[in-house]
Amino acid sequence: MSVQSLTRQWASASDGMALEDPRLFRQLAYVDGCWVHGEGGREEAVFDPATGERLGQVPWLESHQIDAAIASADKAQRAWRLLRADERGELLDTWYRLIREHKEDLAMLMTREQGKTLADARGEVEYGASFIHWFAEEGSRAYGETIPSHIPGAALGTLREPIGVAALITPWNFPLAMITRKAAAALAAGCTVLVKPAGETPFSALALAELAERAGIPAGVFSVITGEAAEVSKQLCDDSRVAALSFTGSTRVGRLLLSQCANSVKRVSLELGGNAPFIVGPDMDPEEAARAAVDAKFQTSGQDCLAANRILVHDSLYEDFLTHFVRLMKKLKVGNGLVSGIDLGPLIHRDAVAKAQTIVDDAVEQGARLIYGDQSMAPGPNFFMPVLLADVTPSMRAWHEETFSPVAGVTAWHDEDEVIAMANDTEYGLAAYVYTHDIRRIWQLMRGLRFGMVSVNSVKMTGAPIPFGGVKQSGLGREGGRQGLEEYMDIKYYCLGGLPSASGS
Numbered sequence: 001m002s003v004q005s006l007t008r009q010w011a012s013a014s015d016g017m018a019l020e021d022p023r024l025f026r027q028l029a030y031v032d033g034c035w036v037h038g039e040g041g042r043e044e045a046v047f048d049p050a051t052g053e054r055l056g057q058v059p060w061l062e063s064h065q066i067d068a069a070i071a072s073a074d075k076a077q078r079a080w081r082l083l084r085a086d087e088r089g090e091l092l093d094t095w096y097r098l099i100r101e102h103k104e105d106l107a108m109l110m111t112r113e114q115g116k117t118l119a120d121a122r123g124e125v126e127y128g129a130s131f132i133h134w135f136a137e138e139g140s141r142a143y144g145e146t147i148p149s150h151i152p153g154a155a156l157g158t159l160r161e162p163i164g165v166a167a168l169i170t171p172w173n174f175p176l177a178m179i180t181r182k183a184a185a186a187l188a189a190g191c192t193v194l195v196k197p198a199g200e201t202p203f204s205a206l207a208l209a210e211l212a213e214r215a216g217i218p219a220g221v222f223s224v225i226t227g228e229a230a231e232v233s234k235q236l237c238d239d240s241r242v243a244a245l246s247f248t249g250s251t252r253v254g255r256l257l258l259s260q261c262a263n264s265v266k267r268v269s270l271e272l273g274g275n276a277p278f279i280v281g282p283d284m285d286p287e288e289a290a291r292a293a294v295d296a297k298f299q300t301s302g303q304d305c306l307a308a309n310r311i312l313v314h315d316s317l318y319e320d321f322l323t324h325f326v327r328l329m330k331k332l333k334v335g336n337g338l339v340s341g342i343d344l345g346p347l348i349h350r351d352a353v354a355k356a357q358t359i360v361d362d363a364v365e366q367g368a369r370l371i372y373g374d375q376s377m378a379p380g381p382n383f384f385m386p387v388l389l390a391d392v393t394p395s396m397r398a399w400h401e402e403t404f405s406p407v408a409g410v411t412a413w414h415d416e417d418e419v420i421a422m423a424n425d426t427e428y429g430l431a432a433y434v435y436t437h438d439i440r441r442i443w444q445l446m447r448g449l450r451f452g453m454v455s456v457n458s459v460k461m462t463g464a465p466i467p468f469g470g471v472k473q474s475g476l477g478r479e480g481g482r483q484g485l486e487e488y489m490d491i492k493y494y495c496l497g498g499l500p501s502a503s504g505s
């Protein structure tokens with residue numbers, strides 16, 4: 001089906017989105033179990049990045065409305081934390097099932113507001129839902145400890161308790177999964193949440209709220225507040241009723257929020273930017289390595305914190321690798337993510353296109369080889385055609401910045417110590433990829449790389465059971481895995497004295 005006929009189909013639909021279940025397309029905030037308008041008349045328009053078409057709008061809530069949302073989350077927390085973990089788990093599992101049942105509609109909403117291909121959007125719905133399923137069960141494993149007592153007549157131990165109200169601020173590149181990765185853990189732990197989605201992609205978040213309501217998650221437990229980002233975030237950071245702040249987004253904003261949380265001394269988790277090295281060893285088949293590097297570079301059009309940002313290839317296979325890489329990237333189809341067969345959708349907005357171009361220009365001015373990349377082929381103003389730059393050096397922006405676009409930069413290396421130093425030459429420390437079959441080299445690289453996650457001979461590394469997160473300026477804390485639950489729990493130590501010493505405590 002062509003883009004034009006798809007767009008006409010939506011335009012003629014009464015809800016503007018042509019969803020099987022039109023009630024999933026919500027244009028109001030969701031607070032304390034109610035759909036709410038803004039009271040100051042302010043709103044934010046949302047556009048399809050592929051076509052520029054206005055999809056709708058969401059209200060900007062006023063300060064007193066944010067205050068009411070915090071109060072409702074605080075009130076709801078008192079009952080939610082008292083439910084048994086398996087009772088919360090059952091509600092979460094109902095939510096999980098509803099999300100999967102509505103996968104097609106959720107994917108459609110996501111492709112329209114974010115631009116990624118429908119196949120990628122479906123994948124994100126499954127990925128996002130998997131956190132809910134996983135934490136629905138993991139909540140029942142929030143074990144405390146027994147501590148062998150050093151105090152006569154006392155029993156010692158720890159309990160793990162929900163931290164309270166959690167504010168979750170999320171980005172536009174994964175509009176659904178970045179919410180569920182946080183919310184599932186927080187809700188399973190017994191916290192209530194206030195989600196502030198990115199202004200570009202609020203509809204996925206609001207569809208999640210609609211499904212949470214249908215799942216029977218009580219009012220005030222999962223709210224979605226839309227508003228002016230700096231204003232809302234500041235209020236959430238300042239308010240002492242909010243016990244935890246979890247943020248995914250840029251390092252720039254992460255630093256700001258960390259400093260704003262200082263006054264109320266909140267628990268802060270930050271999932272920030274990345275600058276992933278992709279290291280190819282001399283024993284690799286250059287074609288196999290190029291195929292993996294293309295996969296690691298171009299997903300979500302390169303707008304992925306895990307995207308391979310610096311591809312570091314052993315000098316013995318450098319030119320062969322470039323030949324295979326360019327052949328494979330030429331096959332990638334760029335266009336509207338709604339059309340089948342498309343590999344790369346648009347970038348999120350024109351600023352992102354302009355940034356990608358300045359990164360390419362800067363590299364070429366400083367001597368990088370532009371091997372492939374013709375922007376005259378771009379199918380619209382928000383699209384950026386894949387680019388391959390060879391001989392990228394540390395002085396170039398393509399090396400030290402997260403390009404967040406389909407710009408691939410490649411550099412040659414000769415020995416392991418050199419490539420470890422090259423890979424670590426960044427303020428970021430989220431993820432690194434290593435491609436080699438030499439076990440000695442694998443171990444040396446795995447230990448030498450200062451990154452929170454190292455993936456060896458595999459592009460896929462994420463999922464609900466693993467502790468996702470970075471070191472250095474890529475963030476604080478972990479999401480997913482048993483560690484993900486700990487972000488939303490306090491440890492309470494108890495000393496139960498006055499017991500008979502003979503009780504063996």
Ligand code: NAP
Pocket residue numbers: 169170171172173174178196197198199200227228229230231233234248249250251253254256270271272273274304305402430470474475
């Ligand atoms: P961003 O500009 O930092 O925005 C993220 C969130 O912060 C949005 O909700 C945004 O709201 C809000 N925000 C923006 N400016 C703010 C301010 N001055 N004060 C308070 N809040 C503010 O990041 P982005 O461009 O959406 O996302 C891309 C970044 O996220 C990349 O660096 C990427 O690596 C990172 N990321 C990291 C991970 C990870 O797991 N480590 C995962 C995905 C993405 P508005 O949209 O309403 O302005």
